[in-house]
Amino acid sequence: MTNQKELKKITPMEQDFAKWYTDVVKNGNLIAYGPTKGSLIFKPNSYGIWELIQENLNKIFKKKGIQNVYLPLLIPESLFNLEKEHIDGFNPELATVTHVGDRELNEKLFIRPTSEVMFADLFKNSINSYNDLPLVYNQWANVVRWEKTTNPFLRSREFLWQEGHSCHETSLEARDLVRVMIKLYAKFMKNYLAIPTIIGKKTHKEKFAGALTTYTVEAMMKDGKALQSGTSHYLAQNFAKAYKISFKNKDNGDSFVYQTSWGVTTRLIGALIMTHGDNRGIIIPPKVAPVQIDVLELFANKDPKVAKVAKTLATDLSRLFRVNLDSTNKNPGFKASNSEIQGVPLRVEVGPRDLANNQVQLIRRDTLEKELVDINLAKKRAIELLDEIQENLYFQAEKRLKERTKHVDNYEDFKQEIANQNFVVAPFCCSDDIEEKIKEETGASTRCVLLKNQVMDKKAPKRCINPGCERTTRRYVVFAKAY
């Protein structure tokens, strides 16, 4: 519960988006800061969103036959070091256990930044023949990456995630699953979090350390910046060869498996906040809202019927929804603001004046529209409104993504649109060093290479956006400033 004195003024997002974000996460019962720098406490409102993400993704995973497992937190140094590119990608960020009590360990243990190497070890010991394939496991876990700069949900030293890992007989099958999973994430974000995304491939510079290909879903925040929201990696045989994950193939020979990994994190909570929030606080899409309906007793001291009706209504609604009843004696304005800042999608106000007409007020969090309805119709109307809110949140976000995604064909326009805080789609055939140069000049990084079926202009190849490049290309890349 946010208490009365904590409810502070929120900096308008137009004035300072970063400050707005910090204000809403601190005041929306979402986070508290832990005792070490960059450490984060997930309070009930944010952990509740994560639980609903977990519950719903789990249902989808289980329908696909994906089984959950849990692997150790600590990875021995020798095991981690077997895959060179992977260790290089993580080395500066690894939290390292060297002692137990006063005793120094024989071997350093790293707190997992991801579990590819632990899964590799498990797979090596579990897989004997093609009969054991495909093997697809998922893990829900905490991971630690010692980031230099931190930002609640977006980049913190410890975060929660799911990481899926699979082994396959053929490259084709593995690549297929990589794409299935990234599409699954995009669909999940659309249907549950009401967040539209762009699916694409990461460039060589931006891909995961140890992967051959990384697919990503990129979302647009309200300030026009991009947020990488989920990834799916084709690991080929990199880990299989380093960790000797082989199997008897159908010809009775030995082959290495082909692997994938894919994950989403508590970063999705940040995505949700920055996609749907407004200057009153966050707005949580009904499907992942820990509280879907707030029932507020107003002026209960003036009419004993208020408390009774509010309770009956809350009980009735709670058969269908996650409901909170605010029966405190705080003032009505505070109660409404408190519900708004916490992003509860629908608020029902029960007060003496409306009750005299056998009515209550329903207030949508997204549009702030109020309507008076007959008490007996409140439940029916709540069902409709929650559906509408879920749809409207997606509609607004999709509209913004479309409007603020600009197609350009020269570097001047490119710079201008990036300066306008838009996503830019541009023909681009160059790689690492040019990406670095563009980032220095404009602040924008490559978010993803569009998949072939997403490219609108399929006819002629176009001149690469890099002014120093003479080539034409059909490779379209999304650039944006990013979190």
Place this chain on the structure above:
Amino acid sequence: MTNQKELKKITPMEQDFAKWYTDVVKNGNLIAYGPTKGSLIFKPNSYGIWELIQENLNKIFKKKGIQNVYLPLLIPESLFNLEKEHIDGFNPELATVTHVGDRELNEKLFIRPTSEVMFADLFKNSINSYNDLPLVYNQWANVVRWEKTTNPFLRSREFLWQEGHSCHETSLEARDLVRVMIKLYAKFMKNYLAIPTIIGKKTHKEKFAGALTTYTVEAMMKDGKALQSGTSHYLAQNFAKAYKISFKNKDNGDSFVYQTSWGVTTRLIGALIMTHGDNRGIIIPPKVAPVQIDVLELFANKDPKVAKVAKTLATDLSRLFRVNLDSTNKNPGFKASNSEIQGVPLRVEVGPRDLANNQVQLIRRDTLEKELVDINLAKKRAIELLDEIQENLYFQAEKRLKERTKHVDNYEDFKQEIANQNFVVAPFCCSDDIEEKIKEETGASTRCVLLKNQVMDKKAPKRCINPGCERTTRRYVVFAKAY
């Protein structure tokens, strides 16, 4: 999936219980060993049990208004050290992060062995007045304790648990919640895990480091040993004073809160295995079985109807139950054994001979009884049988607990009954050093002090069981060899 060559012979429990346990956990798709000593991988069958424990306990917690949060994994040394008794209780077992990459940290960080001190820090910052109380939070998390000897599920260096933490205005309210929670655990274990327990208080020697009182639920394993299965602690103001968790009381003065904490761990999986398992493998109570019904196709190559009927039946059953369809072409004996070793409570065998009479076989995992039923009645019978299995497992365990709990009034009988691998209830008024002596002589430790309402002989106090003690007492203590 357990593959064909892995299915090994299980050592009979009468011959070597410890070996039986290791055999069943390794072969029941429950665990694999991780790359560091004492580290454990939870495979789908054990993690699936944990997920069902989590799901069901969460429902019960949420009905009580308990909210989930998530706190950081790493605890700074300075924060941990504020509560002397607590740090002394954990010091040798703390895994310590000293470095990030090659850089040494300014302050050591401990991987949480429990989160009392992190919750204390959160509470200190969240609580201002009596209006904020009671505050009851729960966390699902991994914890690390560097145990010298390890045993899968029972004692491992990392385990999963829930830890509840609360702050209250009064001692009375806190003490009340401590008892409510231990009873909730006992009821949960009875209703979901089919495990009967004895509730009691830990002696001074056995209580939690930092608690004033520790309540415990103790279960009896099939070898007669005790397993501490859940605890609930009254922390009084120990942490509140050390961490300065104070609030404005109703008289506008400052008071320290009274606290509780309570938890159950993945140890419950070990409890379940050693309460219900037999020489064919584990037996999972239906309510927490990841797979409740295994549908086996037998001799499907001899009759095309087999595969069709099995699939239709599995689909139909899966509307009510968690169902697995084994349509592999492995031999029938292997398939049955595989289902049994994994503890699936009910097995449906679909084969050509029975199908000719429009029948299938239902086989209970607990009694191994088989019955032929008409296909159209299979679902109805499955509902009944799963209920019966859940009940029978509890009935058997409760019978054993009663039969093997012996009341004694002298030390000779005491030693004899402990040697017989029984629980012993004895009048006992002595403390730490005598408990130590009895443990050295008999191997038995005090499991708990019975609550007043559990003591059968309420009339006369009896002579303390300690031969060197002259006193009489009404304090009845349960002793047993324990895990």
